[in-house]
Amino acid sequence: MENVGALALLLAFCISLYAIVASVTGRLRNKPFLILSGERAVLAVWLLVSTAAGILIYSLMTGDMRMAYVASHSNRAMPMFYKFAAWWGGQEGSLLFWSWILSSYGAVVVLTNRRKQQRVMLPWVLAILSTIQLFFLTLNAFVVSPFQVLAVDKVVTSVPDGLGLNPLLQYWAMVIHPPMLYLGYVGFAVPFAFAMASLISKAPGDSWIHTTRRWTIVTWLFQGTGIMLGSAWAYHVLGWGGYWMWDPVENASLLPWLAGTAFLHSVMMQEKKGMMKVWNMVLIAATFFLCIYGTFLTRSGIISSVHAFAESPIGKYFVTFLALGIAATVWLILDRLDFLKSESELESVVSRESSFLFNNLILLASCFAVLWGTMFPVLSEKFSTEKISLDAVWFNRLMVPIGLFLLFLTGVGPLFAWRRTSLESLRKNFQWPGLGMLIVVAGLYAGGMRYPYSIISLGLCFFVTATIVMEFYRGSNAISEKTKVGLLPAMIELTHRNTRRYGGYLVHMGIVLMFIGWSGHPFNQTAIGEVNKGDTMHVGAYTLKVADLTQGETPDYQWDTAILDVSKNGTPLGTLEPTRRFYKVAQQGTAEVALRTRLNEDLYINYAAREGDKATLQAYVFPLVTWIWVGAMVLIGGTLVCLVPSKVARSYARTEVVGIAREPQKRETPVARQDS
Amino acid sequence: MNKYGKFAILMAIIVGSLLWLATAGIQGSQTYYKTITELRQMGGQAQSRHVRVGGDVQGNSIKHEAGLVTFNLVQDKEILRVAYEGRDPLPDTFRDGAQALADGKLGPDGVFHAQEIQAKCASKYAPKPGMAPDGLQPKAPGTTTSAAPNAMRSSL
Numbered sequence: 001m002e003n004v005g006a007l008a009l010l011l012a013f014c015i016s017l018y019a020i021v022a023s024v025t026g027r028l029r030n031k032p033f034l035i036l037s038g039e040r041a042v043l044a045v046w047l048l049v050s051t052a053a054g055i056l057i058y059s060l061m062t063g064d065m066r067m068a069y070v071a072s073h074s075n076r077a078m079p080m081f082y083k084f085a086a087w088w089g090g091q092e093g094s095l096l097f098w099s100w101i102l103s104s105y106g107a108v109v110v111l112t113n114r115r116k117q118q119r120v121m122l123p124w125v126l127a128i129l130s131t132i133q134l135f136f137l138t139l140n141a142f143v144v145s146p147f148q149v150l151a152v153d154k155v156v157t158s159v160p161d162g163l164g165l166n167p168l169l170q171y172w173a174m175v176i177h178p179p180m181l182y183l184g185y186v187g188f189a190v191p192f193a194f195a196m197a198s199l200i201s202k203a204p205g206d207s208w209i210h211t212t213r214r215w216t217i218v219t220w221l222f223q224g225t226g227i228m229l230g231s232a233w234a235y236h237v238l239g240w241g242g243y244w245m246w247d248p249v250e251n252a253s254l255l256p257w258l259a260g261t262a263f264l265h266s267v268m269m270q271e272k273k274g275m276m277k278v279w280n281m282v283l284i285a286a287t288f289f290l291c292i293y294g295t296f297l298t299r300s301g302i303i304s305s306v307h308a309f310a311e312s313p314i315g316k317y318f319v320t321f322l323a324l325g326i327a328a329t330v331w332l333i334l335d336r337l338d339f340l341k342s343e344s345e346l347e348s349v350v351s352r353e354s355s356f357l358f359n360n361l362i363l364l365a366s367c368f369a370v371l372w373g374t375m376f377p378v379l380s381e382k383f384s385t386e387k388i389s390l391d392a393v394w395f396n397r398l399m400v401p402i403g404l405f406l407l408f409l410t411g412v413g414p415l416f417a418w419r420r421t422s423l424e425s426l427r428k429n430f431q432w433p434g435l436g437m438l439i440v441v442a443g444l445y446a447g448g449m450r451y452p453y454s455i456i457s458l459g460l461c462f463f464v465t466a467t468i469v470m471e472f473y474r475g476s477n478a479i480s481e482k483t484k485v486g487l488l489p490a491m492i493e494l495t496h497r498n499t500r501r502y503g504g505y506l507v508h509m510g511i512v513l514m515f516i517g518w519s520g521h522p523f524n525q526t527a528i529g530e531v532n533k534g535d536t537m538h539v540g541a542y543t544l545k546v547a548d549l550t551q552g553e554t555p556d557y558q559w560d561t562a563i564l565d566v567s568k569n570g571t572p573l574g575t576l577e578p579t580r581r582f583y584k585v586a587q588q589g590t591a592e593v594a595l596r597t598r599l600n601e602d603l604y605i606n607y608a609a610r611e612g613d614k615a616t617l618q619a620y621v622f623p624l625v626t627w628i629w630v631g632a633m634v635l636i637g638g639t640l641v642c643l644v645p646s647k648v649a650r651s652y653a654r655t656e657v658v659g660i661a662r663e664p665q666k667r668e669t670p671v672a673r674q675d676s
Numbered sequence: 677m678n679k680y681g682k683f684a685i686l687m688a689i690i691v692g693s694l695l696w697l698a699t700a701g702i703q704g705s706q707t708y709y710k711t712i713t714e715l716r717q718m719g720g721q722a723q724s725r726h727v728r729v730g731g732d733v734q735g736n737s738i739k740h741e742a743g744l745v746t747f748n749l750v751q752d753k754e755i756l757r758v759a760y761e762g763r764d765p766l767p768d769t770f771r772d773g774a775q776a777l778a779d780g781k782l783g784p785d786g787v788f789h790a791q792e793i794q795a796k797c798a799s800k801y802a803p804k805p806g807m808a809p810d811g812l813q814p815k816a817p818g819t820t821t822s823a824a825p826n827a828m829r830s831s832l
Contacts, residue, residue, distance in 0.1 A: 240764075357683070361691075365691065365694055386709075390702070390706060398698055401693075608764070
């Protein structure tokens with residue numbers, strides 16, 4: 001079996017090589033059959049990688065303990081669900097998973113781009129995708145093969161049972177978190193390939209952007225969902241009550257997301273105004289290489305992290321691939337600069353263009369800051385021979401102001417007009433939200449709140465919410481007056497007419513809700529107590545009484561549960577049962593924290609340790625934290641709305657936009673404004 | 677002033693204030709990774725800087741005394757006495773023989789005062805490539821230790 005899998009990977013490697021050669025020569029020599037064979041080669045690679053993946057999954061499912069990968073990442077007692085998840089539980093498997101997603105994306109690109117006008121670019125796209133595929137297949141087939149077997153003196157042997165998946169990873173969010181992230185990481189390869197293909201073939205216009213717009217949004221959605229799932233996992237499973245600690249692996253997933261967010265915004269400048277063409281090329285390339293870099297960071301163990309991955313030999317392969325790839329991209333962009341000339345100029349500092357510009361500057365700055373902080377141990381070791389790491393305090397000091405400034409831009413940007421904004425429209429758009437923000441800030445200060453960042457954040461949240469509500473209200477009010485329908489149907493109609501614009505507002509709203517959640521952070525309350533059975537401890541307004549401490553055992557793990565009677569200000573709220581487990585095979589403990597989730601605050605209890613009848617409990621009160629998850633849901637919903645095709649056929653005539661900026665009264669008919 | 681001048685000034689303000697944020701007080705956020713030997717060679721600096729040292733927890737060295745946990749950390753035969761003064765309970769994985777990382781400062785008495793301890797069961801470290809997955813040897817139940825320690829991965 002494993003021989004077939006390894007052979008499939010070898011064949012896939014060869015056929016990827018063929019796909020590159022066939023596509024490039026076919027395109028250069030204009031040989032349609034060669035191009036077609038290149039396309040089919042990409043499909044064949046998908047079939048072969050799928051075969052290899054299928055064999056690995058089969059071995060995991062049936063528990064083939066001869067195989068090193070199965071023995072290290074699975075065991076017989078594990079539920080089927082986790083046996084399947086073990087596919088991406090370890091290095092070899094997860095790299096195969098990467099390869100498989102890339103090959104599937106390649107196949108999808110072939111199947112969806114067979115229309116004539118794409119044919120000019122397609123061979124180049126496939127050649128670039130196949131090059132990336134070739135790199136990963138090199139790793140799969142020759143460096144970290146998942147099909148290694150255990151052997152003693154060249155005699156294949158097996159172990160009775162495997163080590164099992166790391167118990168910390170046996171949690172639903174953790175099972176779908178890696179696939180989501182990987183779908184995102186790998187997905188950015190496609191817009192990147194299209195961008196480069198359009199450069200190579202000097203394809204006219206912005207067709208690469210139009211072709212890959214949906215693709216980019218979907219990928220960005222996967223990436224964001226993956227990040228949030230990881231965050232939720234940290235909160236629910238790790239037992240320290242946090243959701244983000246600027247760990248290198250978390251940062252690795254955030255980097256391409258930030259660059260991708262900048263890209264999603266700046267492509268609008270290219271679509272509308274024909275500006276920032278070079279910049280967009282640079283951004284999509286940066287996003288893609290940050291994805292590769294993220295995979296490298298998580299998989300090479302170059303920086304020690306809670307995601308304890310071992311040092312491995314794949315580091316130098318990634319560094320080589322990144323260096324070559326970046327060099328080739330830079331050369332290509334520099335060589336084609338003429339082709340990327342901007343079609344219009346910036347006119348005013350107070351304009352939509354400039355708000356996009358600052359949005360990009362800030363996102364890129366934050367990206368760079370995170371990259372710098374993450375790489376600091378490596379950099380400092382190189383340049384000062386001392387290995388120094390930066391803590392979360394440093395990241396927060398930098399990222400909190402950056403985040404607040406972005407939030408501010410979220411509010412003002414969409415309401416600035418293209419080209420320049422008149423004082424009249426500024427007053428009209430910002431008078432009430434601005435005033436409201438000041439009232440909120442003053443109210444919070446008068447109410448005794450003394451954390452400047454929380455006050456500013458909540459004030460801005462109000463401001464942005466007000467601008468978004470205003471946009472929806474104005475648009476739907478105009479429709480409801482014209483067509484005599486209610487406000488709610490009018491709102492749906494409005495959104496449907498321009499899904500990207502109003503879906504985008506919903507995404508912004510999701511971000512606002514997440515900021516509300518983060519604003520609660522300074523008000524967290526913590527109590528750690530060693531309590532005997534029958535004793536009580538207090539955290540915030542809550543009283544916890546230890547009713548009982550129980551223990552037990554399952555085949556997988558031993559467990560300890562504390563049964564707590566919870567009351568708040570004297571009102572009983574029922575019982576909570578934080579549990580700790582100790583997995584026997586893995587010799588590792590996990591926390592099953594008890595949570596009482598409400599919209600205003602979470603009560604979070606971790607059963608940290610037990611000595612005889614004395615339990616150590618960590619109890620926290622986290623105000624507003626639920627809003628982070630609610631915001632994430634809204635963000636996902638908004639992104640999905642963006643993906644629904646708009647009802648009104650959109651034209652990208654750039655002349656259309658110009659006049660509208662000067663005439664504020666027309667702003668109320670959203671149809672005229674198209675997608676802003 | 678022309679518009680590009682305005683843009684340049686705004687961007688300079690933004691980038692400048694970010695640089696200021698990034699560099700101001702960076703000293704307090706830095707943790708130095710040191711081996712025990714290097715820590716000893718740092719002299720007076722070791723007491724002012726935040727340091728992270730790693731090593732194995734020496735067998736039978738963990739002592740619980742009056743709410744304080746002390747233990748010996750061993751790295752390349754150098755032994756460092758560590759007193760844990762952090763708030764959080766020690767992780768489950770912290771035990772004799774575990775690999776541990778301690779964050780803190782060296783006291784004038786030569787004892788390392790740790791605020792934070794991370795620990796990994798030695799067996800859960802993934803195997804180095806080309807070697808047997810060492811976790812398989814002692815932990816997999818029922819494995820006859822005669823065969824497994826010599827286990828070699830044969831690659832196809």
